[in-house]
Amino acid sequence: MIAETIKNSARILSGAAIAEEIKTEVFGEVKKLEEEYGFRPYLVVVRVGEDKASAVYVGSKVKTSEELGIISEHRHLPAETLQEELLQIVDDLNCREDVDGILIQFPLPKQIDESAILEKINPEKDVDGFHPVNVGKLSQGQKTLAPCTPAGVIEILKRSEIEIAGKHAVIVGRSNIVGKPMAMLLLQENATVTICHSRTKNLAEITNQADILVAAIGRAGFIRGEHIKEGATVIDVGINNVSDADFARELFDDAEIEKRLNTIEKRGFTLVGDVNPKEAKAKAANFTPVPGGVGLLTVAMLMKNTVDAAKMRRKMWKSEKVKK
């Protein structure tokens, strides 16, 4: 079962169950590619420096690849790596026949211009969907490799049977990784889309019109009950560390607070989204938890993009347009 109901509050949309479904589908596709066409998709993940969160994310990407039969290579480069050196590595990976997907984990050290690296990646191998060519295709409604996190949000909505067409979707956050591509994907699904950001005036007035509210601002518990329309679907894309016990008490209900306080005591922090979960559960009809929500979909969608990139390079991907 994809979703479970908790008391009289919002239906909690489980990212775990949906991510498992997608990974099972990807596993089946990889098996088919190997049995019928004699190859397995190949992903290279490059990490530069010692960012702790990146080490965890990359570890999970490599481990999931292996579980699904995708060949993966992890390149870990020193923090002093120069831009020229990384550009050369990307160039080499672009030229390698066996490599289907290239992912350069962000953030990169200060001496490296992230845009220059992104633009160097062959768009056909850009499994993050961040290359300007892929961003352009997405905005024109062409079939392409779409950024993994917003693509995962669409999967959560569809597989939870939440209608998108004709609904007002409000996104809070305008990043290139989530907010902007999220808007394009929701538009492709025929939602009416509004993007809000740090300079938006009367934020609550706009978010209160949202049938689907996507929070991707990077501020713990920023979206409160006053921002949410009764019966809305609230998708929380944020991942923040909270170490303050009093703040945690504002965010979590009786059923959860003890566990969260224990985590803070043991690990020094607990993971919290951009939405106040206690208040969201009281007003929303559907809500994605953190952790256990959207985050789990990002890796699953990366696996799907890697398989799609492998098929696209071999002209095995249907080239039909996604939308008019």
Ligand code: GUN
């Ligand atoms: N850093 C944080 N999220 C991402 C992501 O989705 N892709 C890459 N390449 N780096 C990230």
